[in-house]
Amino acid sequence: MLLDFFYHLRRSGLPVSVQEYLTLLETLRTDVMQPSVDDFYHAARMTLVKDETLFDRYDRAFASFYGKVAALYPKGKDIPLEWLVKEFQKKLTPEEKAALEKHGWDKLMEMFRERLEEQKGRHAGGNKWIGTGGSSPFGNSGYHPEGIRVGGESAGNRTGVKVWDRREFRDYDDQQELGTRNFKVALRRLRRFAREGAESELDLEDTIASTARNAGLLDIRMVPERHNAVKVLMLLDVGGSMDDHVARVEELFSAARSEFRNLEVFYFHNCPYESLWRSNARRYSERFDTWDILRRYNEDWRLILVGDASMSPYEILQPGGSVEHHNKETGATWMQRLLQAWPKAVWLNPEPQGYWQYRQSIAILRNIMSDRMFPITVDGLERAMRMLSK
Secondary structure, three states, rough: HHHHHHHHHHHHOOOOOOHHHHHHHHHHOOOOOOOOHHHHHHHHHHHHHHOOOHHHHHHHHHHHHHHHOOOOOOOOOOOOHHHHHOOOOOEEEEEEEEEEEEEEHHHHHHHHHHHHHHHHOEEEEOOOOOOOOOOOOEOOOOOOOOOEOOOOOOOOOOOOOOEOOOOOOOOOOOOOOOHHHHHHHHOOOOOOOEEEEEEEEEEEHHHHHHHHHHHHHHOOOOEEEEEOOOOOEEEOOOOOOHHHHHHHHHHHHHHHHHHHOEEEEEEEEEOOOOEEEOOHHOOOOOOOEEEHHHHHHOOOOEEEOOOOOOOOOOOHHHHOOOOOOOOHHHHHHHHHHHHHOOOEEEEEEEOOOOHHHHHHHHHHHHHHHOEEEEOOOOOHHHHHHHHOOO
């Protein structure tokens, strides 16, 4: 079975070597892990995958292989807990949803503090307490036009203004090839060629001229490789509603990796605040102070922000409005600092442009960006690159 697993990873495009496979076998012979699927998943990833950008590809391959293995065994008769929770979810009509009251930021935070102090037990299907299902502003798996999600999974309405939970995001895969060609062509509009580094390319014209001056004795002349010297700082929104756009952003990310030799990438969620991170797997332990980034890269760099700009307006305009932490300063304040540091900046939005008019947060960020927001289409990228090249 492990040999099948090895070949399955290879067919999935993961560069797994025989030596790494033997290391995994050696690991399994020791007592460093318990015989569970989760522990095997982590042990195999640690020994077989050396590039963090391939973690998502490994996840998909592992899930595919495990699904085939699990299908060989009979399923138990236990009723999943999430099925029971779903029974408490109310099926609200559009009229009932429209009738639910939005409380506003200050009142919502005050009500949440009161519920934390008063509530003693679990609730489901109600309209007041912190629980599951129902129409309470607090809890998960229900509906409210402006609430706080506490634990659990989202019901998919994406109306929460705060999330009380530790969420894990994955890095974008920069090895995607299919569909990136048009993006590469569009990104090439942002070019400033220079020759730097070791002399590794034949200079044919200078070689001919030098040989002629040398009475026909061959005199080979080399020059450094010509490359795009533009410096690009890319900030990528990840998680939440961006999950709908992973494929397109990965194509853009792969194209940018190919076209820009000087490319620095950081992640944020919804809106940039006081810190950014390079790896989503370590975003709680390895963060970079935004002030340090502002000082590290001078104004020669071009700034490209990538995100759907779809969030609660509080996340941009309200201190403490971030869904995941208490931000002392507003997202709008940090956006202004980014634009002051890098005047040549654009925002690339994967959300279809026809939907932009229905998102209040998109209108706010377009205003902050002085309308320098473009869709992630070939035409949108070309217009964005033309603006950055001015």
